[in-house]
Amino acid sequence: MVSKNVRKELGAPEAVLAGVQRGIIEAASRNPKILAVMSDLGHPAIEWFRQNAPNRMVELGIAEGNASTACGGLASEGYIPTWYTLAFCLGRAYNQIRQCICVDRFNVKIFLASAGYFGAGGISHNYVEDIAAMRALPNMVIVNPADIVEAEKAISVIMDYFGPVYYRLEASPPPARIFENAYEFELGKATVVRDGGDATIVSTGFMVTRSIQAADLLRKEKIDAQAINMSTIKPIDEEIIVKAAKETGAIVTVENHSVVGGLGEAVATVIAENHLAPLSRVGLDDEFSQSGVITNEGIDQLGTHYHLMPEDIAVAVKKTVAKKR
Secondary structure (H helix, E strand, C coil): CCCCCECCCCCCECCHHHHHHHHHHHHHHHCCCEEEEECCCCCCCHHHHHHHCHHHEEECCCCHHHHHHHHHHHHHCCCEEEEEEEHHHHHHHHHHHHHHHHCCCCCCEEEEEEECCCCCCHHHCCECCHHHHHHCCCCCEEECCCCHHHHHHHHHHHHHCCCCEEEEEECCCCCECCECCCCCCCCCCCEEEECCCCEEEEECCCHHHHHHHHHHHHHCCCCCEEEEECCEEECCCHHHHHHHHHHHCCEEEEEEEECCCCHHHHHHHHHHHHCCCCEEEEEECCCCCCCCCCCHHHHHHHHHHCCCCHHHHHHHHHHHHHHHC
């Protein structure tokens, strides 16, 4: 059954970053321990901090390893750093994130923008292996919101959670509005955003919009596909995955990420250990992302190239349903 406060129809596209900005401002307004840490790339709430709490801004420049180390030190003194940079910088700071944040489970919130494929910068800037890298780190939580409402609601939850969080932000076209304002985000819990009994599409982030669109296409072919928004990738909601495997008998995972080490493998593990069902993974097929034009049309061109559009998801669902027969 569709989760509470999910829109019956997709709303207009809205930028996720606007929800993140509102969420951080609200949290920082009530908690003076929240800091804005930057690596020469700004911060979603930079103007609010400039005007209201300039003493809570820390600029580390183009030195991402130093930034993550500083975040660990600040957290050890009771502060809550919100560190904002681009996803490709994960490669430069991974060891420091591991040693200076995760080992001691320091309360650092890491916002990596432009994750997944998006074109600009080519292989060096299109990070399609970030989920795999962060999933492997003990103590790390991973959140990838599906729309502007969830993006904002998730902020207060992760700020109240004690420990490191990777908050993933994709450089995608703005996702459709999926949730009503009354929606409540729960860490570690997925939400059903479309009903269906023939198959289940499990997706995260912007790909939830495309998965719902795929489910709508499939209905025209008399295939009822359930769509699940897995906004918390780690810890993953095992209960809802097992339930879907038992009730629909066919699972398709969809992600703006490599099929290696990402959402698909996390879901596959749950199914393999609990209830076997045919599964297909839709994502980049163990390859780097090509360069492209950083416009909505350009990103869609890459999505077509990597078979990540609603029509491609629908094809994957039909093939997976055929396996269970």
